[in-house]
Amino acid sequence: QYQLVESGGGLVQPGGSLRLSCAANGFFLDGFAVGWFRQAPGKEREGVSCINSSGVRRNYADFVKGRFTISRDDAENTVYLQMNSLNAEDTGVYYCALGPCTIGSGPHIKEYHDWGQGTQVTVSS
Numbered sequence: 001q002y003q004l005v006e007s008g009g010g011l012v013q014p015g016g017s018l019r020l021s022c023a024a025n026g027f028f029l030d031g032f033a034v035g036w037f038r039q040a041p042g043k044e045r046e047g048v049s050c051i052n053s054s055g056v057r058r059n060y061a062d063f064v065k066g067r068f069t070i071s072r073d074d075a076e077n078t079v080y081l082q083m084n085s086l087n088a089e090d091t092g093v094y095y096c097a098l099g100p101c102t103i104g105s106g107p108h109i110k111e112y113h114d115w116g117q118g119t120q121v122t123v124s125s
């Protein structure tokens with residue numbers, strides 16, 4: 001079992017930015033693809049973005065393309081999600097997990113495991 005720890009959430013105004021972190025605890029993250037997901041109140045958890053082990057492949061859900069950027073720093077054992085131009089629909093709990101990041105598709109929630117505890121993002125004026 002691998003442990004991931006998310007951080008960086010908070011309250012931000014519409015149009016603002018946040019950077020989320022997904023840190024590996026007790027193991028080395030290099031060699032693993034990582035995905036970010038979110039769950040809004042009353043809604044199902046949905047895939048946001050993923051990055052493969054080399055960092056070359058990055059997928060984004062249509063609703064975040066052009067606004068969010070996923071990256072990784074294996075020296076820091078962390079994957080990041082830079083979120084810009086936030087709006088109220090981005091409110092929710094954001095989770096990271098381990099799983100595949102295949103060409104042109106995903107992340108698909110059923111393929112992921114070893115979920116972190118989540119970090120709350122609230123976009124409100």
